[in-house]
Ligand SMILES: [Zn+2]
């Protein structure tokens with residue numbers, strides 16, 4: 263089969279690989295679409311951060327060149343003996359593999375599994391004609407959800423999980439500090455919230471997308487806006503802030519702009535240590551939440567359910583490209599920031 267294999271930063275090769283091996287609990291999937299996201303761009307452009315090119319991954323045991331792709335859907339073409347999925351079924355893969363037995367798995371927090379690993383990051387994934395995956399992390403796609411929408415299930419599940427972590431109350435005013443890639447999925451996951459959802463970003467185009475996705479208000483902000491500037495934009499007060507930008511200093515702004523007793527969800531990542539005014543956080547009883555990945559068993563079905571009601575691909579245009587063009591039309595535009603909409607790879611195109 264043809265596969266996109268990461269060898270080193272800026273060295274991704276589309277090459278022939280043996281079809282994946284699969285075990286009794288796995289499905290073999292013919293990949294319909296594999297979405298690319300910022301995580302892939304980071305691995306390709308600045309990595310490896312997560313891909314175990316140089317040392318074995320403790321969860322997967324895999325080491326070396328790796329087939330990327332953690333956002334994939336496809337059709338089951340073969341299956342192990344213990345698998346409940348049928349041949350021909352369309353599935354969305356959650357990509358995160360958990361053991362089912364550790365304390366975190368038993369508590370339902372499978373995204374924190376002690377042995378967690380991710381297809382397409384810690385071992386081979388879906389950027390290929392075929393992928394093998396544990397059937398336990400694959401969810402049947404409802405017949406009424408088109409492939410191009412279902413291709414958004416995994417990143418939308420990440421947004422769903424962020425919203426779950428936020429403990430939003432009815433009527434709360436929610437601010438999205440940044441509506442780039444993950445921010446748009448959080449905005450989508452907030453559909454149905456019965457209070458204001460205000461998107462703030464430095465890019466007018468992103469704000470327009472956020473409005474279409476259901477944000478009730480938008481604000482174009484300057485990169486050096488202070489917390490006071492931002493709070494003044496919402497005179498009624500802010501109960502929940504999602505900090506999605508990961509920009510240095512933005513966590514501090516989020517913590518300062520939220521109301522007393524409010525919740526801040528840290529979503530964006532910045533590896534540099536940064537100062538926080540924790541005395542202010544404590545004295546105002548601000549809750550800091552964090553979120554990572556998604557809980558496959560609940561968030562992927564919830565994402566597919568939402569995609570059944572809202573055809574997100576019409577709002578977040580997904581651009582299918584051929585696997586052969588994945589470097590020139592996928593990774594390079596993502597790394598340079600010139601990509602528009604969501605890039606999905608269709609390996610059936612060659
Ligand atoms: Zn992703």
Ligand SMILES: [Zn+2]
Nearest residue numbers: 361364367375
């Ligand atoms: Zn576990």
